Amino acid sequence: MESRRQIGERVRRTEDARLLTGRALFVDDVRLDGMLHVAFLRSQHAHARLTGMDATAARARPGVVAVYTAADLGDYWRPGPLLVPPPPIAGLVFNACTQVPLAKEKLRHVGEPIAMVVAESRYLAEDALDDIVVEAEPLPAVVDLEAALAKGAPRVHEHLPSNVAAHAVQRKGDYARAKQRAHTVIKRRFRYDRGASAAIENRAVAAQWDPRAEELTVWDTTQAPIPIRNGLAQLLGLLESQVRVVAPFVGGGFGPKIMMYYPEEVLVPWAAMKLGRPVKWTEDRQENFFATTQERGQIHDAEITLDQSGKILGVRDVFLHDTGAYDPYGLTVPINSQCTLLGPYEIPNYESEFTAVFTNKTIVTPVRGAGRQHGVFVIERLLDFAAKELGIDRAEIRRRNLLRRDQFPFNNEILFQDSAPLTYDSGDYEPALDQALELIDYHRFVREEQPRLRAAGRHVGIGIVCYVEGTGIGPYEGARVTVEPGGRVRLATGVGTQGQGHFTAFAQIVAEVLGVDVADVHVITGDTREFHWGTGTFASRGAVVAGSACQAAALRVREKILELASQELEASKADLVLAGGSVHVRGDPSAGITLGALAVKANPLRGAVRPGTEPGLEATAYFGPDRGSTASGVHAMLVEVR
Amino acid sequence: MKPARFDYFAPGTVDEALALLAEHGDQAKPLAGGQSLIPAMNFRLARPQVLVDLNQVAALSYIRANGSGLAIGAMTRQRAVERSDLVARAAPLLAEAMPSIAHPQIRNRGTVGGSLAHADPSAELPAVALALETRFRAKSATGERWIPAGEFFKGMLETALEPGELLVEIAIPPLPARSGTAFLEMARRHGDYALVGVAAVVTLEANGRCQAARVALLSVGDGPVLASEAATVLAGQAPSAELARAAGERAASRDVDPPSDIHASAAYRRRLVAVLTRRALERAFERAEKGSGEQGAVPSG
Ligand SMILES: Cc1cc2nc3c(=O)[nH]c(=O)nc-3n(C[C@H](O)[C@H](O)[C@H](O)COP(=O)(O)OP(=O)(O)OC[C@H]3O[C@@H](n4cnc5c(N)ncnc54)[C@H](O)[C@@H]3O)c2cc1C
Numbered sequence: 009m010e011s012r013r014q015i016g017e018r019v020r021r022t023e024d025a026r027l028l029t030g031r032a033l034f035v036d037d038v039r040l041d042g043m044l045h046v047a048f049l050r051s052q053h054a055h056a057r058l059t060g061m062d063a064t065a066a067r068a069r070p071g072v073v074a075v076y077t078a079a080d081l082g083d084y085w086r087p088g089p090l091l092v093p094p095p096p097i098a099g100l101v102f103n104a105c106t107q108v109p110l111a112k113e114k115l116r117h118v119g120e121p122i123a124m125v126v127a128e129s130r131y132l133a134e135d136a137l138d139d140i141v142v143e144a145e146p147l148p149a150v151v152d153l154e155a156a157l158a159k160g161a162p163r164v165h166e167h168l169p170s171n172v173a174a175h176a177v178q179r180k181g182d183y184a185r186a187k188q189r190a191h192t193v194i195k196r197r198f199r200y201d202r203g204a205s206a207a208i209e210n211r212a213v214a215a216q217w218d219p220r221a222e223e224l225t226v227w228d229t230t231q232a233p234i235p236i237r238n239g240l241a242q243l244l245g246l247l248e249s250q251v252r253v254v255a256p257f258v259g260g261g262f263g264p265k266i267m268m269y270y271p272e273e274v275l276v277p278w279a280a281m282k283l284g285r286p287v288k289w290t291e292d293r294q295e296n297f298f299a300t301t302q303e304r305g306q307i308h309d310a311e312i313t314l315d316q317s318g319k320i321l322g323v324r325d326v327f328l329h330d331t332g333a334y335d336p337y338g339l340t341v342p343i344n345s346q347c348t349l350l351g352p353y354e355i356p357n358y359e360s361e362f363t364a365v366f367t368n369k370t371i372v373t374p375v376r377g378a379g380r381q382h383g384v385f386v387i388e389r390l391l392d393f394a395a396k397e398l399g400i401d402r403a404e405i406r407r408r409n410l411l412r413r414d415q416f417p418f419n420n421e422i423l424f425q426d427s428a429p430l431t432y433d434s435g436d437y438e439p440a441l442d443q444a445l446e447l448i449d450y451h452r453f454v455r456e457e458q459p460r461l462r463a464a465g466r467h468v469g470i471g472i473v474c475y476v477e478g479t480g481i482g483p484y485e486g487a488r489v490t491v492e493p494g495g496r497v498r499l500a501t502g503v504g505t506q507g508q509g510h511f512t513a514f515a516q517i518v519a520e521v522l523g524v525d526v527a528d529v530h531v532i533t534g535d536t537r538e539f540h541w542g543t544g545t546f547a548s549r550g551a552v553v554a555g556s557a558c559q560a561a562a563l564r565v566r567e568k569i570l571e572l573a574s575q576e577l578e579a580s581k582a583d584l585v586l587a588g589g590s591v592h593v594r595g596d597p598s599a600g601i602t603l604g605a606l607a608v609k610a611n612p613l614r615g616a617v618r619p620g621t622e623p624g625l626e627a628t629a630y631f632g633p634d635r636g637s638t639a640s641g642v643h644a645m646l647v648e649v650r
Numbered sequence: 651m652k653p654a655r656f657d658y659f660a661p662g663t664v665d666e667a668l669a670l671l672a673e674h675g676d677q678a679k680p681l682a683g684g685q686s687l688i689p690a691m692n693f694r695l696a697r698p699q700v701l702v703d704l705n706q707v708a709a710l711s712y713i714r715a716n717g718s719g720l721a722i723g724a725m726t727r728q729r730a731v732e733r734s735d736l737v738a739r740a741a742p743l744l745a746e747a748m749p750s751i752a753h754p755q756i757r758n759r760g761t762v763g764g765s766l767a768h769a770d771p772s773a774e775l776p777a778v779a780l781a782l783e784t785r786f787r788a789k790s791a792t793g794e795r796w797i798p799a800g801e802f803f804k805g806m807l808e809t810a811l812e813p814g815e816l817l818v819e820i821a822i823p824p825l826p827a828r829s830g831t832a833f834l835e836m837a838r839r840h841g842d843y844a845l846v847g848v849a850a851v852v853t854l855e856a857n858g859r860c861q862a863a864r865v866a867l868l869s870v871g872d873g874p875v876l877a878s879e880a881a882t883v884l885a886g887q888a889p890s891a892e893l894a895r896a897a898g899e900r901a902a903s904r905d906v907d908p909p910s911d912i913h914a915s916a917a918y919r920r921r922l923v924a925v926l927t928r929r930a931l932e933r934a935f936e937r938a939e940k941g942s943g944e945q946g947a948v949p950s951g
Binding site for chain 1: 651652653654655693694
């Protein structure tokens with residue numbers, strides 16, 4: 009009898025008791041003796057020259073401990089890091105302009121921080137914001153993508169010749185030749201609106217410097233505590249081991265909380281060290297709308313060429329991408345739009361050119377899909393138009409162009425966000441399309457129901473969308489699994505949780521390998537003191553990458569368990585069974601030994617051990633995929649417009 | 651988003667509240683459900699130096715039927731009105747409008763008096779109150795007065811209430827026999843403030859013709875707007891789809907001068923006035939014709 013199947017089973021989520029009874033720690037729950045509170049003075053202008061500032065009155069207000077402007081930061085004032093260097097694309101133009109901790113000479117978007125007030129309470133800190141005198145000369149703002157590129161447009165970054173943040177062309181095949189053979193050419197313009205992600209929990213940062221331990225602890229609503237720890241250590245001149253970043257329970261990430269080194273994220277720990285008191289800032293909803301990164305905002309001029317049967321010969325797309333006032337995330341979003349436009353279809357000839365544009369708006373970074381939806385939207389709309397023009401059913405035209413199951417792995421040749429050509433590892437797209445059509449009873453709806461509804465004056469439309477989603481990208485994650493003497497299992501991993509269910513999912517993996525109950529696997533995520541190798545929670549990579557590391561670590565522990573148990577039970581490893589939290593010889597469940605007892609034996613306090621013995625039932629393992637894995641899906645819906 | 655400093659009092663009776671308001675004059679503001687006042691304070695758009703919290707004044711929370719109609723205490727929660735059988739029977743228009751106010755969480759705290767005293771031009775209750783010829787009972791440390799709906803709303807977030815004066819009760823008179831009402835609005839999402847809303851009251855003569863109509867519109871001006879031109883189209887006419895359409899068109903062209911904002915253009919609002927007024931009137935006429943005189947509980951929707 010082998011360990012019970014646990015992965016993928018329906019189990020009660022192990023984190024919910026804490027969440028539902030209010031015992032889960034969120035950053036704003038961190039309350040420490042002597043804690044100070046921060047409010048930021050933010051730009052009211054989309055674009056302005058900052059000509060003067062006077063914080064004297066704010067500093068004099070009772071309860072205010074410090075007010076910092078850019079000038080007060082000294083050497084600590086420096087632009088944030090370029091988080092994702094651009095991929096190696098021939099002829100690429102890329103102008104890196106990353107965000108600054110506090111605005112110095114120019115205000116580039118509404119909500120950009122100008123000054124930081126630290127006070128005994130958030131109320132007092134906000135009172136003091138009113139005391140700060142800011143002299144700003146408003147400048148004409150660039151908000152429209154096309155106007156931003158017009159000659160003589162105001163420039164967001166004046167050291168650059170224009171508002172072009174980047175320009176990139178990627179191609180495969182020969183689009184021009186494909187067009188010559190085309191039966192039908194359809195050209196359309198698509199606008200994709202900007203949006204904010206608005207997680208339920210806003211951002212928050214709390215920090216405490218312990219002068220005796222010489223250790224900085226930072227609680228941060230980040231999706232990537234380990235990179236934040238490493239970056240803060242470098243910025244603050246500390247050893248990485250002197251900085252502990254804890255991303256406790258986080259109420260939604262969706263991308264904007266990845267690894268930004270937001271101004272607030274670098275200033276709060278700095279202030280805690282400087283003032284020798286714990287400092288906390290919690291973003292309010294109003295700040296969230298201006299100061300947390302956003303996404304979308306593209307204009308596509310796209311063209312599709314097809315033969316008479318509806319087979320796609322090629323696609324050409326020229327698009328503008330709004331990157332906001334700064335571009336710390338490099339080209340991740342537009343590259344994803346460019347790459348994943350191809351979706352599940354065979355598109356032999358493709359030419360895609362984009363221009364990323366600086367505007368006087370909140371910074372754009374990946375949010376939920378990180379650019380993919382924009383590309384999906386464009387190709388799917390093109391296919392709808394093509395279906396109409398060629399008189400082919402909209403589901404059928406998709407079916408005719410889907411990659412076939414014998415074409416995998418399929419190299420789509422266009423660089424993806426991990427700077428490598430996106431290769432679809434596996435897939436079989438047609439059954440999903442069939443299932444979606446069946447679920448909405450597509451054929452009957454189109455044949456019978458829609459005409460009937462239309463005759464009755466109702467406007468009920470249909471939408472079908474197929475897509476491929478790149479997930480599980482590298483570089484790597486790790487995990488440490490330990491069997492405690494009490495028999496429970498500890499699992500530590502670096503990827504924090506923002507509501508995905510990591511505590512349960514990772515526990516299921518380890519429980520299955522070790523033959524214990526899911527409830528007996530105690531999971532710790534997102535605390536760099538517990539685990540400090542890894543990158544973070546993004547790109548649908550938690551289960552694939554960190555989950556694989558959990559499994560690898562559990563397998564090593566399993567091996568140690570079997571090794572020790574075979575000595576204790578005087579049986580060959582092949583005859584041992586792990587189940588119910590103990591090991592026994594196959595066929596004799598009564599003569600077993602518990603994992604806890606083995607853990608005690610694995611850590612002797614007296615006597616000698618064999619040379620080379622590692623104590624404890626513990627192992628650490630890492631997993632790094634050579635490329636991401638590709639998921640796919642179909643959405644089908646009926647929508648009534650009233 | 652933290653309020654500026656203020657002093658806080660929580661009186662237990664109306665008289666204590668009135669004394670506090672008299673003492674602090676226009677520095678003070680009553681706090682009801684806080685669903686409009688607290689956000690305004692958090693944005694520091696409102697900076698009252700003194701808050702007189704009415705939430706301990708139990709005597710201001712009631713729904714009663716009496717000889718002159720329905721009486722509702724100012725501190726009655728919107729949710730209580732929404733769930734009241736008495737309101738559903740005696741003032742179905744009010745009952746029908748309640749679910750359109752924000753979301754259940756907000757109605758659990760928000761009060762009838764708070765919404766009316768706040769006088770947001772996009773709020774449902776002021777338009778309903780105007781359509782139903784509601785009377786407002788105001789009290790101060792020195793006395794009491796009744797204010798008719800037509801005089802209560804003075805403009806954008808402005809009412810006839812003076813500093814030191816509390817709204818303590820509203821009185822909704824009964825409708826005559828053969829009356830029907832309807833409430834309709836269009837919001838971008840349910841629970842948002844409406845782009846346009848309509849509260850309609852019609853009364854039929856024994857011969858089935860329209861004797862009187864009161865149509866009040868919201869989100870089209872700086873307060874609730876009584877569509878008096880539309881009412882003249884209806885007076886004395888036999889209800890029909892054509893009549894409802896004509897009244898809607900008249901309301902749109904003559905009764906309102908709606909604003910443009912990021913949510914809707916003036917032209918779109920005008921169009922909504924025409925369409926929603928027509929639909930509300932059709933529904934109200936239908937209900938008046940069905941009703942046996944006294945207003946029964948009318949299913950909404
Ligand atoms: C997200 C959201 C959505 C909303 N959507 C809607 C909507 O769709 N429709 C709608 O109508 N409303 C909406 N509201 C407002 C809500 O209905 C409020 O409850 C209402 O406007 C005010 O009632 P209140 O009891 O909360 O009053 P408060 O906020 O406490 O007070 C409002 C004002 O009235 C004054 N006041 C209160 N009581 C009295 C009194 N008895 N005498 C004199 N003055 C008094 C206060 O001093 C203050 O100036 C929304 C609110 C929110 C937060």
